[in-house]
Amino acid sequence: MSVKIHRKIEMVDLVSQYEKIKTEIDSAVQEVILSSRFINGPAVKEFQSDLEKYLSVKHVIPCANGTDALQIAMMALGLSQGDEVITANFTFAATVETIAFLGLVPVLVEVDADTFNIDVKEIEKAITPKTKAIIPVHLFGQCADMEEIHSLAKKYKLYVIEDTAQAIGADYIFSDGIRKKAGTIGNIGTTSFFPSKNLGAYGDAGALFTNDDELAKKCRMIVNHGQSTQYYYEVLGVNSRLDSIQAAILKVKLKYLDKYAAARNKSAAYYDKAFSREAKIKIPVRTKNSSHVFHQYTLTLSGVDRNKLKEHLASKEIPAMIYYPVPLHSQPAYRNQMNEGKKYPVTEKLCTSVISLPMHTELDEETLKHITDSVLEFVNK
Numbered sequence: 001m002s003v004k005i006h007r008k009i010e011m012v013d014l015v016s017q018y019e020k021i022k023t024e025i026d027s028a029v030q031e032v033i034l035s036s037r038f039i040n041g042p043a044v045k046e047f048q049s050d051l052e053k054y055l056s057v058k059h060v061i062p063c064a065n066g067t068d069a070l071q072i073a074m075m076a077l078g079l080s081q082g083d084e085v086i087t088a089n090f091t092f093a094a095t096v097e098t099i100a101f102l103g104l105v106p107v108l109v110e111v112d113a114d115t116f117n118i119d120v121k122e123i124e125k126a127i128t129p130k131t132k133a134i135i136p137v138h139l140f141g142q143c144a145d146m147e148e149i150h151s152l153a154k155k156y157k158l159y160v161i162e163d164t165a166q167a168i169g170a171d172y173i174f175s176d177g178i179r180k181k182a183g184t185i186g187n188i189g190t191t192s193f194f195p196s197k198n199l200g201a202y203g204d205a206g207a208l209f210t211n212d213d214e215l216a217k218k219c220r221m222i223v224n225h226g227q228s229t230q231y232y233y234e235v236l237g238v239n240s241r242l243d244s245i246q247a248a249i250l251k252v253k254l255k256y257l258d259k260y261a262a263a264r265n266k267s268a269a270y271y272d273k274a275f276s277r278e279a280k281i282k283i284p285v286r287t288k289n290s291s292h293v294f295h296q297y298t299l300t301l302s303g304v305d306r307n308k309l310k311e312h313l314a315s316k317e318i319p320a321m322i323y324y325p326v327p328l329h330s331q332p333a334y335r336n337q338m339n340e341g342k343k344y345p346v347t348e349k350l351c352t353s354v355i356s357l358p359m360h361t362e363l364d365e366e367t368l369k370h371i372t373d374s375v376l377e378f379v380n381k
């Protein structure tokens with residue numbers, strides 16, 4: 001008799017996912033070990049080339065993580081001290097941290113309450129003669145309004161760096177129906193392959209994408225100490241290479257990325273159906289100009305004690321997370337004169353009312369039912 005083993009519910013279940021591709025992953029890892037080509041081995045080039053094909057982009061530059069990718073993008077674009085960079089106030093800290101780390105000025109812009117993405121109507125107000133770039137973040141798996149951002153960038157001669165850490169594989173759909181992959185529309189795109197990301201490595205990893213040959217050449221030098229050829233340093237660089245073992249794992253997982261996105265969408269549809277008629281719960285809004293890859297499934301609550309809901313879910317062994325609890329403009333590390341005194345009512349409201357439920361590739365109906373029943377039980381009590 002077979003006994004069904006009930007696994008603990010996780011925000012992201014990487015073990016169950018691994019079990020299904022174990023043979024392929026294990027042999028890919030073993031191949032790298034047996035070759036001893038741990039740094040810049042053939043697996044890195046192979047993954048790079050597979051990802052270029054998948055994204056239909058000329059250049060993928062693998063690197064060590066998504067934070068480095070942002071930093072390298074700004075270095076390659078030649079941004080310099082005091083330049084202003086516009087980005088969303090509601091994002092993971094890395095987007096803003098890298099701007100500030102390079103001595104640039106992060107200018108934080110309000111987000112849209114429906115999509116959680118940068119509010120394009122607010123971008124123009126934040127542009128000054130010192131503005132050099134915009135970093136839209138495709139938050140939670142859905143693209144920011146790239147068409148509008150592109151036309152603003154053109155008007156004011158600004159660079160666009162797409163932070164695609166949470167949206168790899170999502171399609172941006174232009175008004176003429178043309179689709180392009182997130183991260184391949186601006187001057188340069190960056191991503192993270194952090195293990196819990198939609199395309200996750202088994203450690204830290206990241207990449208940059210661009211169709212610009214010169215920019216790609218510069219990024220390739222920067223990731224490897226600024227070298228053009230070994231021991232010839234053309235530009236200031238860093239050590240941010242992608243490990244061959246991680247590349248070999250990512251090469252296997254890339255084959256499943258669309259299938260993984262479909263599984264995430266199936267779970268999102270289940271959640272939507274369960275919550276869509278509940279007045280106190282706002283389900284994630286889909287925009288017409290993007291597909292959604294549901295890196296997170298995030299509800300916006302009204303009239304619900306979020307902390308008590310979290311406790312209630314925890315009592316039923318259901319994890320939930322708050323992405324993000326504090327707006328970046330009020331974090332001591334990122335306060336500056338550009339954001340001082342500005343009001344961000346939408347971001348502030350989101351920070352007190354959002355909650356993300358388990359979202360991954362391995363959720364089954366029984367688990368989804370348990371999660372949705374438990375949320376509704378609390379909300380309706």
Ligand SMILES: Cc1ncc(COP(=O)(O)O)c(C=O)c1O
Nearest residue numbers: 065066067092094095165192194
């Ligand atoms: C929006 C965003 N940008 C950047 C990063 C940084 O990526 P990494 O953790 O690989 O450095 C993350 C990762 O969590 C992210 O969510």
